[in-house]
Amino acid sequence: MPYIPHTPAEIREMLDAVGAPDVEALFAEIPAALRPRSFDLPKGATEMAVRAAMEKLSAKNRIDLTSFLGGGFYDHYVPAASDLLLSRGEFYTAYTPYQPEASQGTLQAIFEYQTAVCRLMDMECSNAGVYDGGTALYEALMMAVRHTRRKKAVVSETISPIYRIVLATYTKNLHLDLVVVPHKNGLDDFEALTAAVDGDTAAIVVQNPNFFGSVQDFTALFDHAREKGAVSVISCYPVLQTVLKTPGAMGADIATAEGQSLGLPLSFGGPYLGIMTCKKSLVRQMPGRIAGRTKDAAGRTGYVLTLQAREQHIRRQKATSNICSNQALCALRALINLCLTGNEGLTRQAARSIENANYAAWKLSSIPGVQLLNEAPFGNEFVVVLPINAKQAVRSLMDGGIVPGFPLGRYYPGLSNALLICCTEKHDRADIDRLARRLENAL
Amino acid sequence: MSTVFSKSVPGREGVWPDEPKTAPIDFIPQHLLREGDAGLPSLSELDVVRHFTALSRKNYGVDSNFYPLGSCTMKYNPKFTEEVAALPGFARLHPLTPQLPGGGDMSAGCLEVMHETERCLCEITGMAAFTLHPMAGAHGELTGALMMAAYHADKGHKKTKIICPDSAHGTNPASAAIAGFEVVTIESKDGIIDPAALAAVIDDETAGVMMTVPNTLGLFERHLPEIVALCRKVDALLYYDGANLNAILGKLRVGDAGFDVVHLNLHKTFATPHGGGGPGSGPVGVSERLIPYLPISRVQKDEAGRFSLSYDHPKSIGYVAPFYGNFGVVLKAYAYILRLGREGLIRVSESAVLAANYLRARLAEAIEVPYNRICMHEFVASAAKLAAEKNVRALDIAKALLDKGYHAPTIYFPLIVKEALMFEPTETESKDTLDQFVADLLDILAQAETDPEAVRACPTSLPVGRLDETYAARAMEITDDL
Numbered sequence: 017m018p019y020i021p022h023t024p025a026e027i028r029e030m031l032d033a034v035g036a037p038d039v040e041a042l043f044a045e046i047p048a049a050l051r052p053r054s055f056d057l058p059k060g061a062t063e064m065a066v067r068a069a070m071e072k073l074s075a076k077n078r079i080d081l082t083s084f085l086g087g088g089f090y091d092h093y094v095p096a097a098s099d100l101l102l103s104r105g106e107f108y109t110a111y112t113p114y115q116p117e118a119s120q121g122t123l124q125a126i127f128e129y130q131t132a133v134c135r136l137m138d139m140e141c142s143n144a145g146v147y148d149g150g151t152a153l154y155e156a157l158m159m160a161v162r163h164t165r166r167k168k169a170v171v172s173e174t175i176s177p178i179y180r181i182v183l184a185t186y187t188k189n190l191h192l193d194l195v196v197v198p199h200k201n202g203l204d205d206f207e208a209l210t211a212a213v214d215g216d217t218a219a220i221v222v223q224n225p226n227f228f229g230s231v232q233d234f235t236a237l238f239d240h241a242r243e244k245g246a247v248s249v250i251s252c253y254p255v256l257q258t259v260l261k262t263p264g265a266m267g268a269d270i271a272t273a274e275g276q277s278l279g280l281p282l283s284f285g286g287p288y289l290g291i292m293t294c295k296k297s298l299v300r301q302m303p304g305r306i307a308g309r310t311k312d313a314a315g316r317t318g319y320v321l322t323l324q325a326r327e328q329h330i331r332r333q334k335a336t337s338n339i340c341s342n343q344a345l346c347a348l349r350a351l352i353n354l355c356l357t358g359n360e361g362l363t364r365q366a367a368r369s370i371e372n373a374n375y376a377a378w379k380l381s382s383i384p385g386v387q388l389l390n391e392a393p394f395g396n397e398f399v400v401v402l403p404i405n406a407k408q409a410v411r412s413l414m415d416g417g418i419v420p421g422f423p424l425g426r427y428y429p430g431l432s433n434a435l436l437i438c439c440t441e442k443h444d445r446a447d448i449d450r451l452a453r454r455l456e457n458a459l
Numbered sequence: 460m461s462t463v464f465s466k467s468v469p470g471r472e473g474v475w476p477d478e479p480k481t482a483p484i485d486f487i488p489q490h491l492l493r494e495g496d497a498g499l500p501s502l503s504e505l506d507v508v509r510h511f512t513a514l515s516r517k518n519y520g521v522d523s524n525f526y527p528l529g530s531c532t533m534k535y536n537p538k539f540t541e542e543v544a545a546l547p548g549f550a551r552l553h554p555l556t557p558q559l560p561g562g563g564d565m566s567a568g569c570l571e572v573m574h575e576t577e578r579c580l581c582e583i584t585g586m587a588a589f590t591l592h593p594m595a596g597a598h599g600e601l602t603g604a605l606m607m608a609a610y611h612a613d614k615g616h617k618k619t620k621i622i623c624p625d626s627a628h629g630t631n632p633a634s635a636a637i638a639g640f641e642v643v644t645i646e647s648k649d650g651i652i653d654p655a656a657l658a659a660v661i662d663d664e665t666a667g668v669m670m671t672v673p674n675t676l677g678l679f680e681r682h683l684p685e686i687v688a689l690c691r692k693v694d695a696l697l698y699y700d701g702a703n704l705n706a707i708l709g710k711l712r713v714g715d716a717g718f719d720v721v722h723l724n725l726h727k728t729f730a731t732p733h734g735g736g737g738p739g740s741g742p743v744g745v746s747e748r749l750i751p752y753l754p755i756s757r758v759q760k761d762e763a764g765r766f767s768l769s770y771d772h773p774k775s776i777g778y779v780a781p782f783y784g785n786f787g788v789v790l791k792a793y794a795y796i797l798r799l800g801r802e803g804l805i806r807v808s809e810s811a812v813l814a815a816n817y818l819r820a821r822l823a824e825a826i827e828v829p830y831n832r833i834c835m836h837e838f839v840a841s842a843a844k845l846a847a848e849k850n851v852r853a854l855d856i857a858k859a860l861l862d863k864g865y866h867a868p869t870i871y872f873p874l875i876v877k878e879a880l881m882f883e884p885t886e887t888e889s890k891d892t893l894d895q896f897v898a899d900l901l902d903i904l905a906q907a908e909t910d911p912e913a914v915r916a917c918p919t920s921l922p923v924g925r926l927d928e929t930y931a932a933r934a935m936e937i938t939d940d941l
Contacts, residue, residue, distance in 0.1 A: 018799055019535055019730075020810045021889040030817040030890060034833075039809045042816055042833055043710045045679040052712040056582055060800025063539045070794055074548025076568035078556075085553045095474040097504055103541065105522025106515040111531050112736040114869070117921040118861045120460075121518030122735035125511075128463050131938040135498040141937060144736065147594040150781045178781045185754070185777030186601075189608050189639030231491050258497045259483045265494065283544070284569045285554035285782025286594060287738030299935070305736065308931035318923035322931040328597070328633035329872070333623075333642035338633035340597040345734025355463055355507045358473040359499040367479040374486045393487045411560045422555055441476045 018060065082447050083419040084376075086397050086438025088149065088176050088227070089285075090277040092255060092365060093442055098279050098352045107348060112305070112341070116320045122344060123319035126307040129351040136257045136354070137271045138264025139293035143304040145343040149274025150182040152290030153221065153251050155337060156270040157183060159294070159301040160219035160247035161192065162336070168193040169219045170212040172204050174226035175251060177427035183221075199428075202228035202389045202399055210240050217246040224252055224260065228389060228436065229373070229397030231260060238267040247298070254278055254291060256395045258363040259370070263293075270294045279353030280346055289346035300326060303337030305344075365441050369396035372439035372448065379452040380437070385459055389434055397438040399424065399431075403459055406435040412458045418451055460517070460922070463510050464939045467500035474504060517922050518735070519866045525892055527818075529837045529869035529881025530628070530675060532705050532727035534811075534888075537798065540731065540791035549790060554782040557756075563767035570766035573783060574758045576793040577742075583796075583804070584701070584721055585714025586744030591784040592754045596702050598779065599722025599741030600634035600669070602754060605776045606720065606745065607667045607696045608638055609752040613774060616694065618666035624652045625875055626674035628700050640666060647875060650676045650830045654685040661689055667696040667719075673706050673835035675873035675881075677815065687717035696720060696749070704728040705885070706812055706835035709805035719746045728807075729792035740788035754779045810886035811836040814893060818884050821897045825904050829876055837883035839876050846878050851907040851914050853878040858917040858925065859903040865896060 022030070027039070036042055061069075083091070102108065106121060113119030113126075130142040146152050157169055171180060173196050184194060197208045204226060213220050220241045225231045238248040250268045252260075255277045263271030275289030276282070294302055300323065308322035326336035357365060373396045381388050385403035402409050406423035413420045425432035439448070483492060502510075519526065526533035544550065548568055557566045577589040593599035604621065611618040621635035622643045632642040643665075645656045651674065661668070668690055672680045680686070690697045699713045699721040705728045713721040725740040726733050733739060745753060755775045756768035768783075799807065812835055819838040823831050826840045842853040857867030857880070869881040884893055907914045918924060 017806045017810075018803055019537060020806055020886050022810055022813070022886075026890040027813065030813055034813070034816040034820045036816070036833070039813055042809070042812045045681060045833065046707075046711050047684075050683065050711055050716050052585065052709060053715050054582070054585075055709045055712070055801060055805070057579060057801040057804065058797070060803040061797055063537075063798060066794050066797045067539055067543065069797065070543045070790075071546060071548075073568040073571055074543075074546040076571065077548040077552045078565040079548055079551045081565075083553060085555050085559075087555055089554055091551070091553070093476065095504075097474070097508055099545075101508060101511045101515075104512070104515040106518040106520045108732045108734055109520035109522045109533075109536055110518050110735045111526065111528055111533055111733050111866075114528070115519075115857060115861055115867050116926050117858065117918045117923055118519040118524075118866055119517075119735070120922050121514040121516065124460065124462070124517070125514055125735075127937070128939070131462070131464060131940060132499060134938050134940070138493075138497075147598060147738075148781060150778075151594075151598075176781075178778065181778040182781060185605070185779055188776070189605070231487055233491055258493065258499075260487075260493055261491050262493055281545075281550040281787070282553050283550050284552045284556075284566070284786040286780070286785035287740075287787050288785075296935075299937075306937055308934070309936040310927045310931035310934070312924040312926050314924055316923050318926045320926045320928050320931050322928065322935070322937070325932075329629040331633070332629050332644075333632035333636040335633040335636075338597045338601055338630055338637045339595070340630050341595040341733075341737035341739045343734075343738050344736035345732070346738060348735065351463075352507065352511055354499050355502055355510070356474045356504065357499075358471075358475075358501045359496050360501070361473050361475040362497070362499060364476050364478060367481070367483050368476055370483050370486055371479045371481045374481075393491060395487070407560045414559070414561060414565075419553075419556075419559065422559070426558060 081417050081419050084421045084437045084451065085419050087422050087436060088274055089282060090438065090440055091282060091442060092277050092440050094279045095356045097356055098349060101352050102349050113321060116318065120318060123307045125348050125351060126344060127309060127319050129347045132351055132354045133291050134293055136254060137293045138262035139271050140296045141299040142293045143302050143306050145347040146290035146292055146304050146339055147343060148288040148290045149272060150179045152272035152292045153179050154183055154186050155292060155303050156249045156272050157219055157221060159270060159298060160249060163247055163298060163301050164218040164245060166216055166218035167191060168195060168216045169221060170195045170197060170209060170217055171221045172197050172209060173199040174204050174228060175221060175223040176227050203230055203392055204232055206237060209237055213241050213244050213246050215244055217244060219247045219249050221249045224250060225395045228399045229394040230392045231395050233261055233266060235266045256366050258359060259366045269298060275350045278350035280349055287346055289343050289350055301336065303339050305342040368441035369439055372443045373398055376437060376439055376448045379448055380455060383452060383456045396440060397436060399434050399436050402433045402435060405432055409458055413454050416454050418454055420451055420455060460513060462939050464500050466506060466510060467502060469501055471501045471503050473502055524864055524866050525888060525896060526866040527868050527882045527884050528866055529883040532883060532885060534730055534885035536730050536732045537795060540794045543794045544787045544790050557768050567766055569786065570758050572790055572793055574760055574766060576789055579796050580742055580744060584744050585712030586721060587747045588750050588753060589742050589744045590753050591742045591789050592780045593741040593743055594780055594785050595739040596722055596724040596741040597630040597634055599743045600630055601637055602743050602779045603698055603720040603722055604635050604638035606749050606752040609776050610749055611666050619664050621666055622660060622668045624670065626676060626873060627669055627671040628702060631669040631700055635669060650678050651680050652682060652686060654682045657686060657689055661693055661695060663693050665693055665695040667698050669698040669700060671700040671703065673703050676830055676839050677834040677837040678830060679835060683716055702727060703836060706808055708808040710808055714746060719749055725788055725792040729795045731788050731791040738785050738788055740785040752776055807886050814884040814886060814888060818882055818893055825901050837881060840880045841876050842878040842880060845907055849907055849911040851911045853880050855914045856880060856903055859914050861918045862920045863899045
């Protein structure tokens with residue numbers, strides 16, 4: 017039997033030690049009436065057969081197209097060394113570091129991860145990661161609600177619409193008032209956001225670059241929020257953080273991010289990494305695991321999970337959050353990737369992505385009938401408005417081997433002709449020229 | 460060991476992409492750009508490789524050490540599933556693909572994996588439908604609690620409470636509270652739920668009961684039928700914490716037993732590596748009456764055998780995750796199910812339960828096992844006597860085990876046993892390993908009688924000894940910059 021080492025003779029010896037006549041006797045407490053009505057699964061198969069079946073399934077996915085899909089999830093290059101280091105069984109097959117002396121590898125890596133993301137986001141404190149960027153944003157909102165004891169949150173419509181739906185799902189039974197401030201041509205409506213943040217507001221929630229790719233400065237808005245006693249929450253794209261004005265410099269209280277772009281495969285949506293950072297004053301409200309540095313009796317430096325008094329395994333229903341796992345392996349992957357590229361490498365990755373996107377925007381907007389949604393500066397992603405429905409354009413380009421981007425009409429009904437286009441350092445000018453040529457032909 | 464930041468040497472080159480022809484300042488005005496660099500380390504590839512290799516050697520994983528960590532099901536993770544998850548057709552597919560026009564066909568392989576995994580999980584648990592979206596067990600609990608809330612709201616019920624027995628996982632009450640419910644705790648009797656205690660608190664305002672079966676003592680909840688009947692009477696939904704499914708494959712189906720919601724921890728029963736604390740995957744199964752409230756999207760297969768995602772479910776609780784759960788983890792679990800098949804999965808539980816009972820029987824001679832009867836996949840011992848007589852506590856025994864090359868069992872959990880040590884050997888450990896473990900643990904217990912000081916001094920063979928956790932909480936050095 018695969019992976020089970022017990023021989024019939026050993027099974028007999030073990031049963032004798034237990035005093036059971038047979039294995040079935042071990043399940044005698046489950047009454048006959050509760051036994052399964054069926055357990056109709058296929059017969060087991062060899063590793064070779066299962067592997068072949070899975071290869072066949074993977075081949076049904078189309079990854080041979082040149083893709084400009086982004087929307088918060090990006091195909092960046094991952095150095096080979098990162099996969100190989102990650103696959104070491106001591107990391108890969110470990111559990112949560114409940115026994116710190118036997119888990120210094122995981123704990124020091126978490127500590128280093130916390131340091132790296134704090135530096136990247138220019139913030140003071142970080143946890144060891146939560147499920148994904150959407151969860152991180154929701155947990156940030158709840159931190160603000162607990163901290164301020166207020167029940168209203170002002171959310172810009174320019175944050176990922178996917179995250180907005182997640183926030184609505186989680187807060188439905190909590191009597192929170194989510195005020196969504198509409199976008200203005202793909203840009204944040206600063207006037208309306210400022211007006212909406214008042215003395216009852218727990219949090220202001222924004223994103224940089226926003227979902228349309230635009231790069232903005234929220235400093236004044238965050239200043240206003242501070243005056244009103246509200247918590248400023250910003251969701252970021254981590255690869256661009258070596259280049260863009262940081263959450264810390266803007267005065268954000270909590271900065272979150274989807275860590276997928278830091279070396280994690282797209283993998284059809286997960287596992288990803290929710291990055292959560294905050295100011296020191298809010299750290300006791302931050303959910304999830306945090307590693308801290310300390311010493312043993314002999315004075316040797318070591319690491320432990322700390323501030324655990326907030327957690328579900330101690331506080332049960334009074335816990336800060338119900339989250340139990342922490343995506344440690346994904347955090348490790350991000351850390352290794354950040355170390356391999358370093359400051360210079362990540363900056364180049366960001367600059368190349370921005371360069372490619374700006375070239376693409378220039379190229380596409382010179383096609384007759386195609387224009388940029390707005391004139392604001394952007395990072396590696398931008399929106400073009402087509403003379404035809406964007407879904408129709410996507411369909412016809414896909415037939416020619418290109419996924420030109422994401423049609424925005426799905427989440428922004430007024431923008432059915434708008435297409436969100438992303439570039440990374442993996443694109444080259446030839447890819448972009450081909451995109452422009454095909455789009456021009458399709459119109 | 461020094462941190463990766465202190466090893467940084469300015470000017471040293473890592474893995475760099477080509478230099479761009481332009482700079483961000485050519486496109487983005489100065490006031491929107493970062494001042495100063497981010498302070499990431501400058502290292503060579505070999506520096507990074509040595510650093511993380513050295514770190515890995517300070518860790519215990521299942522690949523290197525026996526890990527009898529109760530309630531965590533740390534069994535062997537087959538290696539071929541890693542190759543499966545890394546296949547470019549899966550690893551490189553963008554999650555927005557199925558939301559494009561014609562995108563269902565472009566992601567047909569992934570959608571088929573999801574569809575088939577849901578079908579397998581339905582058959583394994585006897586539930587009517589599954590969602591793969593929740594990204595961990597506790598996330599599944601929250602998803603379940605949100606669906607319970609949506610069901611009652613839709614029926615016009617005023618339900619404010621969820622009942623959690625003290626023998627349930629600690630995340631259950633936390634998840635119920637996060638979903639907006641008031642939590643009522645009931646005490647166990649003889650290690651299992653007492654139907655009389657439940658009858659005393661269950662009422663019309665009870666939205667549901669969250670149970671862990673087998674419970675945290677490793678015991679089967681013998682009064683299940685009475686508990687189901689009590690719930691039916693007030694239309695309370697019954698939630699099954701399926702984290703311990705490793706004990707009951709082919710022996711009990713949650714759906715057949717009358718439960719309405721169950722979450723599974725795929726990383727446990729279906730053997731995907733947990734990576735030092737995640738990722739996991741916590742699919743949720745529901746009975747017929749909860750299907751309308753499942754999160755969106757849902758995978759569909761039409762008569763022609765084509766797959767797509769559907770979003771038009773007006774009673775759905777909405778998105779619990781941006782996409783479709785931790786697909787990479789689901790993929791490994793699916794490959795594991797295919798590999799073992801029906802007989803293999805049944806054998807998993809039989810062998811896991813046999814191994815736990817064998818270890819219990821062998822250890823019961825030397826240490827108190829408060830509920831020393833047939834257990835499921837795990838059992839709880841108590842060091843209370845040793846603590847009282849020799850001042851050697853569960854924690855000390857745990858640290859002594861680390862010195863002998865084992866990861867320690869779960870300690871001080873469940874809270875209802877004093878000086879608890881919870882052992883879960885799993886089905887993948889050989890009898891030789893279990894025998895050696897028993898011999899080593901007996902050595903430790905013998906030493907605790909003759910030289911308790913030595914046991915309290917453990918561990919002595921690891922990179923660090925016992926760490927000052929009070930200092931860590933007070934000083935809060937949580938980055939390298941303080």
